[in-house]
Amino acid sequence: MAELADKTNLHIKPQKRMSPWAVARRKFMKNKLAMVSLFFLMTISILSFLAPYITTADISRVNIGSMSLEPSAEHWFGTDKSGRDVFTRLLYGGRVSLLVGISCTMLIIMFGTLIGALAGFFGGLVDTMLMRFTDFILNFPLLVFVIVLNAVFFGKLGGVPVLIAVISVLGWGGVARLVRSKILSEKENEYILSAISIGSRPSKVILKHLIPNVLSTIIVQATITFAAMIVVESGLSYLGFGVPAETPSWGNMLSASREPDVLQNMPWIWIPPALTLIITILSINFIGEGIKDALNPKSLR
Amino acid sequence: MKNMTDFPSQAPLLEVTGLETAFEIDGELYNAVDGVSFNVKPKQVLGVVGESGCGKSVMSLSIMQLLPKGIGKIRNGQITFNGQSLEKLDDKKMNKIRGKDIGMIFQEPMTSLNPVFTIGFQLAESLHNHFKLSKKEARGKVIELLDQVGISRPERVVDEYPHQLSGGMRQRVMIAMAIACKPKLLIADEPTTALDVTVQAQILELLQGLQETNDMAIILITHDLGVVAETCHEVLVMYAGEVVERADVVTLFENPKHPYTELLMRSIPRLDEEEEKLASIEGIVPSLKNMPRQGCKFVDRCPKAMEECRTITPRLSENLPGHEVRCLLYETSWNREGMSAK
Incomplete structure (x- = not known):
């Protein structure tokens, strides 16, 4: 009898031992769309960040001899109106776009989580003050602010770090609200009370008990923010208020299509950055969706 | 017993x-x-x-x-x-x-444990909060505690997650958590x-x-x-x-x-x-807002309520040595005091 019990136990052991994270990882791996997206995003990222090792062409030198060339063996995606290789610029552009996206996302998530967690956990006056501040930030017009700062700092400070700082400082409001609402409902659980009752400090309760329990929401929000930030960067750069024009970014490359001549007759200049941008953002969203499904205990997949 | x-x-x-x-x-x-x-x-x-x-x-x-x-x-x-x-x-x-x-155990064992951490991790937290222990020492102590609260196979349960345990076992874990520091x-x-x-x-x-x-x-x-x-x-x-x-x-x-x-x-x-x-x-216990301000709070539900119960607030008084009651029925002095108060 005991032997039988032992055997059944052994049989179910590997399944039962899995942590919630391991279960989520397995669910995610089974999601084909998300996996393909992840693969694509990784490829783009690796190619972009290894750009200096992949191509040796100079990205900013104007080359009068080879202006507006159609795609060929030498220039895979052709050249733009200044004679610069589009493929090379695409890779270097990805570097800037992804860097801006990742940095902004990390800063926004960190700051938003911090503010939201403090407001949600402590409540009362702390909550009121932090949330009114958040409302103020949310009401701040990002575009106007960026344009003004751009005018003020033009040429004085490096473009990319300033852009990251400005977007992050104004972008954390939504995350803070979301995290606060999650923390508010999570802190009602008795395990929070029991954690306090064994003498855990508030910092420990927030970091060890509350944040891990709202982490799934934060991760999903991070992917959405990542996609949104790439769009924001591209949009600003397209308008000429983002990354300095001489630095390649997907938005800057797209801005070439503002000329009707380029838009109509030279699709190789703007289609590559446009397509890459679309597929990247789609991938990030699919990954986010995949993570959401994987972390949702009720999903059937 | x-x-x-x-x-x-x-x-x-x-x-x-x-x-x-x-x-x-x-x-x-x-x-x-x-x-x-x-x-x-x-x-x-x-x-x-x-x-x-x-x-x-x-x-x-x-x-x-x-x-x-x-x-x-x-x-x-x-x-x-x-x-x-x-x-x-x-x-x-x-x-x-x-x-x-002072340790405390709560009513709801199903929600009193953090779902994302193992039993061992949560029990160790109680120890780490009050003593300087290495991870290994804490683990040993946790297994000992689980054994003490009557959980069989403590070496395995220590690495399990709350959702893998039954209500009774979770309550045992909660008790172990509360008594961890004696x-x-x-x-x-x-x-x-x-x-x-x-x-x-x-x-x-x-x-x-x-x-x-x-x-x-x-x-x-x-x-x-x-x-x-x-x-x-x-x-x-x-x-x-x-x-x-x-x-x-x-x-x-x-x-x-x-x-x-x-x-x-x-x-x-x-x-x-x-x-x-x-x-x-x-009936039910009157809500905080509707609590009578004067007299006995139980008067509306009490089968032995008297007229005076509505006006005179009973005090907790020792009826017999070691036996205190808050009721006018057993308060010998209420008559005189109540009258003099009016």
């Missing part, structure tokens, strides 16, 4: 005097606990009974200083634990006592309410066993008189934030004085008596 030791000679471990805990509703303060006083001696098991909403849990949260911030607060009274006034301590100092000197006082807030009857008995037995081996005092909060009869030395009966009767367990069960206690006793299901319907107490 019950160890009817006499406690009067010992100095109390916990002394609560005139505790008033209030909640803010629409900008006004209403007392959820209204002038409660009692002592707990070392190694004593004190039962606190009363129906839902009578302030039992609020009282225990007050002792632990775990009241919801900004809504509930202690208005009056002293809570002295081991010579320290708990109500005056700030959160930092209180954190040193929580879990170390507290002198354990507050058990309805520890068996959410469990089924067979498991209830096991948990109570476990608590009793731990009380003896660890030499700790227990405040057992419950609405189940059966639980009280089995485990407690002394009993407080609470109604609407007040203590209405206090006696040792034998006296209380043999000779309940307060009409509320009598009714509670009558509503215990008995197998030896054939009754069609289980007795119940009509």
